[in-house]
Amino acid sequence: MSSSEVDLEKCRIPLAEITRATKNFSSDTLIGDGGFGMVYRGQLSNHWKKQVVAIKRLDPNGYQGTKEFHNEVKLVSGFNHPNIIPFVGYCDDEDEKIIVYKYATNRCLDYHLRDPDKRRCLTWEQRLKICLGAAYGLKYLHSDVGDDSRVIHRDLKSANILLDDNLEAKICDFGLSRRSPRNQQDTRVCTKPSGTRFYMDPVYNERGRLSKESDIYSFGVVMFEISSGMMAYNARHFEDKELYLIDLVRSYYDDHKLVDGLDKLIDPTIKDLIHMRSFDKFNEIAHECINFDFRKRPTVDRIIKTIDEALNIQLNGFDSAAYSEAFWKGLLPPDYKEIIERAVSPLGFASKKELYFCLSDSHILLDRGYLSFQLDMESGKKSYMLGAKELLIDWQDEPRYWEWGHTLKSRFSEVCILKSVCWLSIRGKIASVMLSPYTTYVAYLVFRTTSNSEGLSVPAKTMVRFGGIKMETENVYLQRPKASEKWQENDVFPHRRKDGWMEIKLGEFEYNEGDVGEIEMAFEEVKRLNWKHGLIVEGIELRPKTTDQYSPSVKHTYTNKQRERKMINKSTSLPVLPKGYLSSVLSLNSARKVLRKCTTTIKIRN
Known part of the structure; x- marks a missing residue:
């Protein structure tokens, strides 16, 4: 379908409709910005089928001017492909330059990759499928847009790959795109270089020569972002130098200078869940994409074929029965459906395995x-x-x-900040049925102190009570007393966690199936009338007590292989595989070895 077949008048949306949908371009509806302008989320009226849309309002002073605006409208109005973001309409009333697209509920790929918590939930299979979808979208632009022409995107990057409900990739942002004849065997257009620096083809950037291979180069950069978890525009320190992603890639592949380079190119959050043949195949084609010689870059068809092969290796490489849906469902808590329903934000997962790692790799907010x-x-x-x-x-x-205030380092939207009190008492309760049975739990008060805090180095007591058993601890301090004051051998002081917060143990208790009641936890000062300030309370954490004290407050130096051996040794002495045995630090390869070592029938303990 060509753009000439589209009646653009029917796609014109009145400015009044746009203003209503965005609440007069309110910051509450703002979802993105860039050199082009702002993007707002809104819902159109009945006349426009109540569509939820993304409204791109171009900045009059931005890099995308009137020419680019009309270019984008003409291009996108004729696109029709599942991996290209659907065009809804446009508005040019009162000198406005607004383009309206269908809203992508999971935002852009960049949004997920740059956030460690979101990136952990993005499995290798999902990343391959996203990349495959984007490659199909690129193939459409280069060969299937109609009118015997091709479209060169010119600004392909992870921020311009949107994701829908099912994490299906949708290429967007065509303000810099150029249409050129497809029948020219080696299309190159002399033009002023435009695009995003870290994704830009050096041949195009340095010589101003544009070709479809320029998009291939940019796509290769995105592929390395997907596999490494490192953004192209963020530098890393290596051997007293700052190296960007493509510098690291070239150091490893071209210069062979990067020691243990492969480890630098694998996203550590999913490293143990990647079949290495799948990873190698994916990265090899990505490396071809960024070749300085544009004539040696692969075609889109070969990229699609290779990514598809990498996906099949990943999906079929682990054929143990342990990786069936039933197996991963057995590792989930019995009330996992209720947990999903209570989650504040939707959880993105396509299988029980993905759900398991989503729940174990990041904090999920429940109950408001x-x-x-x-x-x-x-x-x-x-x-x-x-x-x-x-x-x-x-x-x-x-x-x-x-x-009440907010700190960027907290998982919660609000924390409690002490201004001034003479008596400190913090208490919490939780129903025992929410916990895992046959488990010893430890409760911690999680907090921070400000640089000007005072009055917190006084003794307090902590308490945990459950099932008629009460555990109390005295001489507990939020801050260490001055060196001049004498410390007692049994004094208890806080520890710093890896996330930057402090924690102090309130006590521990054992919960077994059938035990009913509430766990009460408390931190209270022994002496009153001691004025204090500068305390920030995040909450009270309950986590299982483990034999090696693996906790946010302890920095372990185990390698992944050491953890695998440790868990293998543990499993071979047990006829029953403990629930939760496979964690995100255990690779699928090792898991298969473990299961082969277990000669008895594997059961999942509730």
């Missing part, structure tokens, strides 16, 4: 965002943190004494 949930990496048991909003803190709703 006041409760955090995660499967413990080491044991597969449930862990929770009650946010400050879920705690009972004396005078917490009195603005004179406490205030």
Whole structure:
């Protein structure tokens, strides 16, 4: 379908409709920005089928001017492909330059890759499928747009690959795109270089010569972002130098200078879940894409074929029965469906295996965002943190004494900040049925102190009570007393966690199936009338007690292979495979070896 077949008048959306949908371009509806302008989310009226849309409003002073605007409208109005973002309409009333697209619920690929928590939930299979979809979209642009022409995108990057409900890739942002004759065997157009620096073909950037192979180069950069988890525009320190992603790639493949280079090019969040033949095949074709000689870059068809092969290797490379849906379902907590329903944000997963690693690799906010949930990496048991909003803190709703605020380093939207009190009491409760049975849990108060904090180096006591058993600890301090003051041997002090917060143990308890009741936890000062300030309370965390004390407060130096051997040794002495045995630190290859070593029938313990 060519753009000439589209009646653009029927695609014109009145400015009043756009203004209503964006609440007069309110910041509440803003979802993105760039050198071109702003992007807003909105819902159109009945006349426009109540579509949820992304509204791209070009900045009059941005790099995308009137010419680029009309170019984009003419191009996208004629596109029709599942891997190209659908065009809805446009508006040029009152000198506005607005293009309206269908809204992609999972935003852009860049959004997921640059956030460590979101990246962990993006499995290797999903990444391959996203890349495959984007490659099909690129093939359409280069050969199937009609009118015997091709479209060269000129700004292909992870920020311009959108993801829908099913994580299906949709190429977007065609403001810099150029249409050229397809029947020219080696199309090159002399033009002023435009695009994004770190994704730009050096042949095009340095000589101003544009070809479809320029898009292939950019696509290769995106492929390396997908496999490495490193953004093209973020530098890393290596041997006293700052290297960008493509520098690292060339050091490994071309210069052979990068020691252990392969480790630098694998995203550590999914390293143990990648079939290496799949990874190698994917990266080899990506490396061909960024060849300085554009004539040696692969065709889109060969890229598609290779990614498809890499995907099949990943999907079929591990044929053990342990990797069936039934197996991974057995590793999930019995109430996993309820946990999913209670989640504040939708969880992206296509299988029980993906769900398992999603729950164990990142914190999931439940119940209005006041409760955090995660499967413990080491044991597969449930862990929770009650946010400050879920705690009972004396005078917490009195603005004179406490205030609610936000810190970027917290998993919760609000933390409780101490202004000034003379008596500190923090308590929390949780129902035992929410926990994993046959587990010893440890409760911790998680907090920070400000640089000007005072009055926190005084003794307090902690308490955990459950099932008629009460555990108390005295001489607990939020801050160490001054060196001049004498410390007691049994004094308890906080520890710093890997996430930057401090934690202090409140106590521990054992929960067995059938035990009913609430676990009560408390931190209270022994002496009153001691004024203090500068405390930031994030919450109370409950996590399983493990034999090696694997916790956020302990920095382990185990390599992945050491962890695999450790867990293999543990499993070979057990006739029953413990629930949660396979964690995100255990590779699929090792898991298969483990299962072969277990000579008895494998059962999943509830």
